[in-house]
Amino acid sequence: DAGVIQSPRHEVTEMGQEVTLRCKPISGHNSLFWYRQTMMRGLELLIYFNNNVPIDDSGMPEDRFSAKMPNASFSTLKIQPSEPRDSAVYFCASSRGQNTGELFFGEGSRLTVL
Amino acid sequence: KQEVTQIPAALSVPEGENLVLNCSFTDSAIYNLQWFRQDPGKGLTSLLLIQSSQREQTSGRLNASLDKSSGRSTLYIAASQPGDSATYLCAADQGGKLIFGQGTELSVKP
Numbered sequence: 001d002a003g004v005i006q007s008p009r010h011e012v013t014e015m016g017q018e019v020t021l022r023c024k025p026i027s028g029h030n031s032l033f034w035y036r037q038t039m040m041r042g043l044e045l046l047i048y049f050n051n052n053v054p055i056d057d058s059g060m061p062e063d064r065f066s067a068k069m070p071n072a073s074f075s076t077l078k079i080q081p082s083e084p085r086d087s088a089v090y091f092c093a094s095s096r097g098q099n100t101g102e103l104f105f106g107e108g109s110r111l112t113v114l
Numbered sequence: 115k116q117e118v119t120q121i122p123a124a125l126s127v128p129e130g131e132n133l134v135l136n137c138s139f140t141d142s143a144i145y146n147l148q149w150f151r152q153d154p155g156k157g158l159t160s161l162l163l164i165q166s167s168q169r170e171q172t173s174g175r176l177n178a179s180l181d182k183s184s185g186r187s188t189l190y191i192a193a194s195q196p197g198d199s200a201t202y203l204c205a206a207d208q209g210g211k212l213i214f215g216q217g218t219e220l221s222v223k224p
Binding site for chain 1: 146148150156157158159160163170205210211212213214215217218
């Protein structure tokens, strides 16, 4: 299995631009998680889906952030408009089952907003 | 609100030494406790998962223990090697979401 696949690996954009991060979970996994990692705050859960349905989005910082999972093999995290404080590494992870179980992470998308 | 703390933040040891990483959590109502490894610029790799009903799990030179009543978990690494150098994170499963500690950055010197 190819594991969790994220794209792009690196993104540099200017403040105010729209950013879309993409994730393909492991086939057969029905839970998907978006995390953000910064030096100051560590790993923070933004949102997670179970069977393509958003279960908890309480970690989404503000309305500029949105996430979708149109099918079992694809999810997006969108930031519009982006701000310098959004600069971070964004990780997607997936697992089997509704309780987390063993979590498998992608390599991450490093976002820099100038 | 669950809070997960890891001590120490950084650790440097000579090769061959046995070592213990500590993790504490404030809410004992967890489904499981997981340990991960993160190499620089990479994602997280799952090392061990201890179910709430278990006391410990072992994988090779790694042994993780869980004491829910005291809100503590430890990761024991035997006979450390330079290849073990990485950041180790623990995470408490609150039922559908993992709450992470800040990690312990481990450096094993040859």
